[in-house]
Amino acid sequence: MRAQDMPAVRDLPLFAGVEDSNFEELVSAALLQHFPPQVQLIHEGDSADFLYILVEGSVELFACNNGRETSMAIIEPTSAFILAAVLSDAVCLMSARTLTPSRLLMIPAEHIKRHFAEDKMFAVAIANELSKAYRQLVKMHKEAKLRPATERLANYLLRLAASHDHASSFTLPADKRTIAALLSMTPENLSRSFGALNPHGVRIQGPVVHIDKPDALAAFAKPNALIDDPEIGLSSR
Amino acid sequence: MRAQDMPAVRDLPLFAGVEDSNFEELVSAALLQHFPPQVQLIHEGDSADFLYILVEGSVELFACNNGRETSMAIIEPTSAFILAAVLSDAVCLMSARTLTPSRLLMIPAEHIKRHFAEDKMFAVAIANELSKAYRQLVKMHKEAKLRPATERLANYLLRLAASHDHASSFTLPADKRTIAALLSMTPENLSRSFGALNPHGVRIQGPVVHIDKPDALAAFAKPNALIDDPEIGLSSR
DNA sequence: CGACGATTTGAATAGGATCAATGGGAGTGG
């Protein structure tokens, strides 16, 4: 792997507290792969042979049933995915595809499991990572069940803005059709929801969103800390 | 705690591999409490002071936003809940209330965290438990996004039947209004969905469900292993 | 027996989905 990527990976909460020598061992067994956009990395139902760590680019997790498909998450660097499947020695419940050209560190599942069983700090870090992922998913599920479509979009935009340092404009992390699926709506419905947010100070120019009146948008969105606030990073404590 | 409850708790995956002495220490610090039905144990937003283990009875996890409320899960013995919040030292994202008279083992969060940091086997067991919980939630989220209401009900009934050894009749684990919320629908809608399953061999008598034609129901429900199959228990390996 | 809450049923509405058609870029090939 490129030397310049190492620090970002080393600093992952997943490796916090892990001995340097153990970290080296894990990473030396790993492959660093480049992928073009729209490459399907994981097919749901496959066994989890690698833990994936997204170093650069972006990846979509999605799932299918009975001819339908929906988006489950959009992953951005630097973070790991399908950790739970690797640990459980189980098949993947979600598929994954690259959205943009991406670089991924792929660590063989066997290595993860061995270190997990032998390295206390790694087991602790994994548990913390899983806690975070679990809580993130609880939030998504709450949002899906408790908010109407336009409110979901409004809060999603506020979260995106927050992750961009509350910039007044930013680019959507994926195609609108993907964003729509992520928010459990059709592309048509997303389009109309953007329209509905117009009076609350939201303008759309292709893939870029302008939030002209953050306060007005927040007043409409009524964000809830127990759904919208990002977890305080464990590493920051 | 009552001696007769000890084995069920000891056999929890959460304590698998934990030294007897460590287990004793955890449990000795715990409180075993009885609660009548409809007692709210946890209010979302509260800090997680205890890990709860349901020994007898049943507990509903639910969540609120902006005046709405929905059901997130129905817990049955013997299992732990709010583990992720305890580990993350964070506030609870879900509330909990007893559905029936229940007995709960409450282990102070500090004890869990200390053992988690010091006992490798416990950390491993916790990570496994979290993996399982995470995957369960992924399945629920997939189901909510990918299946229409009546299909959700049909598959839910099949899962309940499976958990009752494929008995042809069984009692719903909660009020219909709660079941409705769990399946993301209104009570009225649930009632109509039950009606829609009638031609597929489902009869309702108050809280008891009769599945007269399991094959017909399955043909309608089109169950998907990646949503409906329970995880293979790790302890069974 | 009476009252309350839960469930069911019915009617009306609303929100989202689907179907269809149009506009708009990005990329391709001439």
Next chain:
DNA sequence: CCACTCCCATTGATCCTATTCAAATCGTCG
């Protein structure tokens, strides 16, 4: 460089599912 094509996004119209509101029924508990 321009025309063409294709796919995505938008817009409009319609349909359908699910929610809401309302009322009746059922069952249970005082």
